[in-house]
Amino acid sequence: MLVSIxxxxxxxxxxxxxxxxxxxxxxxxxxxVSFLPAYGPEQRGGTANCTVIVSDxxxxxxxxEELDILCAxxxxxFDKFIGKVKAGGTVYINxxxxxxxxARERDVEIVEIDADNLAYQLGTVKVANxxxxxxxxxxxKILNVDRAREVVLKKLGKKQELLELNRQAFQCGLEQAEKTx
Amino acid sequence: xxxxFMKGCEAIAEAAIRGGCRFFAGYPITxxxxxxxxxxxxxxxxxxxxxxxxxxxxxxxxxxxAAAAGNYAMTSSSSxxxxxxxxxxxxxxxxxxxxxxxxxMRAGPGLGTILPAQNDYFQATxxxxxxxxxxxxxxxxxxxxxxxxxxxxxxxxxRDRNPVIIAIDGFLGAIMxxxxxxxxxxxxxPPKWAVTGKKGKMYHIIxxxxxxxxxxxxxxxxxxxxxxxxxxxxxxxxxxxxxxxxFVFAAYGTSGRVCKSVVNALREQGVKAxxxxxxxxxxxxYRSFEKLDPDRVKAxxxxxxxxxxxxxxxxxxxxxxxxxxxxVRASGGNIISQKEAVEKVLSLQKGEMDYExxx
Amino acid sequence: MKKLYSRPESLNKSxxxxxxxxxxxxxxxITAQVIDExxxxxxxxxxxxxxxxxxxxxYWNLDLVGCAHGRAPAVATxxxxxxxxNLVFTYQGDGDLGAIGTAExxxxxxxxxxxxxxxxxxSIYGMTGGQMAPTTLVGQKSTTSPTGRxxxxxxxxxxxxxxxxxxxxxxxxxxxxxxxxxxxxKAKAGIxxxxxxxxxxxxxxxxxxxxxxxxxxxxTPLETLDFIEEQTMKQFPLGIFKEPEEEIDKC
Numbered sequence: 021m022l023v024s025i026x027x028x029x030x031x032x033x034x035x036x037x038x039x040x041x042x043x044x045x046x047x048x049x050x051x052x053v054s055f056l057p058a059y060g061p062e063q064r065g066g067t068a069n070c071t072v073i074v075s076d077x078x079x080x081x082x083x084x085e086e087l088d089i090l091c092a093x094x095x096x097x098f099d100k101f102i103g104k105v106k107a108g109g110t111v112y113i114n115x116x117x118x119x120x121x122x123a124r125e126r127d128v129e130i131v132e133i134d135a136d137n138l139a140y141q142l143g144t145v146k147v148a149n150x151x152x153x154x155x156x157x158x159x160x161k162i163l164n165v166d167r168a169r170e171v172v173l174k175k176l177g178k179k180q181e182l183l184e185l186n187r188q189a190f191q192c193g194l195e196q197a198e199k200t201x
Numbered sequence: 202x203x204x205x206f207m208k209g210c211e212a213i214a215e216a217a218i219r220g221g222c223r224f225f226a227g228y229p230i231t232x233x234x235x236x237x238x239x240x241x242x243x244x245x246x247x248x249x250x251x252x253x254x255x256x257x258x259x260x261x262x263x264x265x266x267a268a269a270a271g272n273y274a275m276t277s278s279s280s281x282x283x284x285x286x287x288x289x290x291x292x293x294x295x296x297x298x299x300x301x302x303x304x305x306m307r308a309g310p311g312l313g314t315i316l317p318a319q320n321d322y323f324q325a326t327x328x329x330x331x332x333x334x335x336x337x338x339x340x341x342x343x344x345x346x347x348x349x350x351x352x353x354x355x356x357x358x359x360r361d362r363n364p365v366i367i368a369i370d371g372f373l374g375a376i377m378x379x380x381x382x383x384x385x386x387x388x389x390x391p392p393k394w395a396v397t398g399k400k401g402k403m404y405h406i407i408x409x410x411x412x413x414x415x416x417x418x419x420x421x422x423x424x425x426x427x428x429x430x431x432x433x434x435x436x437x438x439x440x441x442x443x444x445x446x447x448f449v450f451a452a453y454g455t456s457g458r459v460c461k462s463v464v465n466a467l468r469e470q471g472v473k474a475x476x477x478x479x480x481x482x483x484x485x486x487y488r489s490f491e492k493l494d495p496d497r498v499k500a501x502x503x504x505x506x507x508x509x510x511x512x513x514x515x516x517x518x519x520x521x522x523x524x525x526x527x528x529v530r531a532s533g534g535n536i537i538s539q540k541e542a543v544e545k546v547l548s549l550q551k552g553e554m555d556y557e558x559x560x
Numbered sequence: 561m562k563k564l565y566s567r568p569e570s571l572n573k574s575x576x577x578x579x580x581x582x583x584x585x586x587x588x589x590i591t592a593q594v595i596d597e598x599x600x601x602x603x604x605x606x607x608x609x610x611x612x613x614x615x616x617x618x619y620w621n622l623d624l625v626g627c628a629h630g631r632a633p634a635v636a637t638x639x640x641x642x643x644x645x646n647l648v649f650t651y652q653g654d655g656d657l658g659a660i661g662t663a664e665x666x667x668x669x670x671x672x673x674x675x676x677x678x679x680x681x682x683s684i685y686g687m688t689g690g691q692m693a694p695t696t697l698v699g700q701k702s703t704t705s706p707t708g709r710x711x712x713x714x715x716x717x718x719x720x721x722x723x724x725x726x727x728x729x730x731x732x733x734x735x736x737x738x739x740x741x742x743x744x745x746k747a748k749a750g751i752x753x754x755x756x757x758x759x760x761x762x763x764x765x766x767x768x769x770x771x772x773x774x775x776x777x778x779x780t781p782l783e784t785l786d787f788i789e790e791q792t793m794k795q796f797p798l799g800i801f802k803e804p805e806e807e808i809d810k811c
Contacts, residue, residue: 052379053378054377056377079378081461082458083372224642250641250642252641259637266634266640267638269639270638270643396623397646399622402621404623410614
């Protein structure tokens with residue numbers, strides 16, 4: 021098994037955190053994993069992206085020329101990276117900001133999560149990434165969701181309010197995943 | 202042994218502390234900032250000292266002072282910053298002072314970009330400063346290797362009383378991977394040669410100067426002897442699926458990892474590909490290339506994130522003229538394309554060869 | 561019989577190779593005397609510059625570290641932070657400290673590093689053959705200002721002590737001279753005070769000493785002493801520019 025995942029969006033959407041948390045979850049399952057943030061000017065407000073590779077064997081190249089999974093949090097990222105997704109791959113989109121029409125004819129599965137709107141309803145758009153993460157974990161089935169929830173909540177919060185917010189966001193993501201599947 | 206999921210620069214810093222480093226001086230430059238940041242946070246917890254220098258130059262001389270006083274000292278920087286440290290590196294070598302210098306390569310020349318590259322191969326292996334000195338230069342390709350080599354680097358530096366360079370590119374500095382951290386080494390008393398205050402009339406002199414032509418030549422000969430010993434004893438290399446290979450990649454660091462994927466992909470298509478990955482880029486594993494059988498190996502493909510190529514020179518020295526050499530390359534922050542590398546070999550197999558001349 | 565005067569223990573028995581009439585020998589000697597008097601020989605680490613001070617490698621009977629041009633304050637930072645129990649001082653000239661090493665001295669001073677700098681200011685690059693220094697006086701001739709320093713082209717002499725004293729961190733900043741026996745005694749007392757402040761972790765101490773260069777000034781040694789009194793001191797007045805508050809209270 022070798023799964024290449026790219027997370028992309030605006031700087032500030034928590035794209036790096038999302039990718040890193042997938043990495044943390046894979047790490048806790050004793051899998052081979054690499055998390056490579058694209059650093060550079062883009063981390064200051066432009067588009068940001070990171071690559072996560074999860075495998076049960078040693079990971080050679082930490083970058084992927086073809087993606088199994090793309091998680092696009094905004095339209096520019098979707099437009100930029102949709103061409104890299106393999107036939108048969110999966111694209112997670114933040115439906116609030118991304119129109120995926122361009123990809124409808126491609127041989128890719130599209131999972132649409134209204135992440136920003138759902139996050140607003142929970143109180144802050146900041147948790148959109150956690151909603152996406154949970155939806156991804158529930159549908160991609162690479163990692164154990166219950167264990168991942170523990171890891172994510174442990175990594176995210178010591179403050180009680182934040183913990184509760186993140187717990188709700190995670191749950192919301194799981195429910196969305198169920199609705200879409 | 203602790204297994205953790207850590208960022209490259211931070212894992213290297215942690216490995217250094219576990220390897221005995223108790224002094225770090227550095228100056229901000231991307232993409233190595235996480236090393237000084239981590240050190241400023243963690244070193245004091247272990248009784249160590251962090252100083253943010255006023256420049257790269259000052260930082261390496263703080264390291265020079267700490268090393269003279271018997272401390273295990275380290276600094277880190279990226280390409281333009283390593284250029285500024287090169288004077289100090291030369292002085293460390295001349296004064297026979299051990300230190301570890303991490304070079305996180307970005308694209309150049311000049312200010313270039315902050316993105317990952319391997320343009321500083323010559324700088325890391327041949328010309329880190331004036332006067333023709335050398336260093337052991339490690340070029341890890343995974344975070345685990347970076348951690349293990351950083352941990353050991355201090356011992357090499359102390360053994361040889363010479364700086365050791367850890368040369369990585371920005372990818373390895375930024376990547377997060379699971380690593381097993383080695384245990385904390387017990388700190389040693391300052392070595393006998395260190396300046397700690399004279400004992401009776403016996404005092405220590407640490408000096409980058411020599412008195413005359415004869416003592417300078419004697420010093421140069423002594424250094425040469427050390428470098429020869431490295432070539433005999435300290436070369437590290439990974440030879441991956443080379444035994445029966447007809448197409449052999451030569452790549453180090455991140456390019457080495459990418460080429461490993463390429464080799465695997467080619468093998469799946471039935472193409473006999475292999476990889477020679479220098480782990481010490483100085484001393485260079487010439488032997489691994491010298492022993493390639495020209496009757497079997499159809500081409501050596503140098504893959505590096507540097508334009509014009511640099512690793513190519515050492516590969517040419519090792520391979521000689523018996524086997525054609527060609528290249529796959531990228532620079533500016535681009536990574537070696539796996540697709541391009543696979544296609545290169547497939548076209549080589551068809552007999553399409555473009556020879557790479559050294560320029 | 562009581563010995564009244566002898567070569568300091570902190571110096572070797574080798575003969576001085578400084579030029580005849582050069583006051584480096586005097587400054588080295590009084591510093592060594594202070595180290596002897598405070599019984600710090602086994603505790604001291606001396607950082608030497610590039611310049612005439614480099615010759616100290618042959619004269620000091622102390623633990624010595626030769627440094628690159630201008631970098632002694634950075635080296636001393638690394639040493640003192642690693643070994644706070646030692647007395648650490650740098651011995652630097654005006655080219656080394658005032659030109660190429662400006663960043664290092666200013667920032668070591670600004671961090672309040674707990675070591676002492678002895679700054680020998682003779683207004684010229686001696687070792688390399690008499691080139692203009694940042695401290696060369698207006699109108700003073702050198703091999704790179706053959707018609708005398710012209711402020712329009714080369715600016716004015718830099719008063720390093722005053723610059724250092726403008727920083728908040730340094731504990732003690734003072735300028736002395738060694739052109740008369742009385743001034744030599746004052747300089748020695750200044751060095752002693754600086755070392756004492758360092759020993760009680762009082763912070764950065766900076767002793768500037770006006771010196772001469774008969775060879776490159778093109779004067780007899782005696783003429784240089786007058787020149788210091790009449791010319792150099794006009795640009796670089798002697799005095800204490802900064803000292804610990806408790807010392808001021810005592811006065």
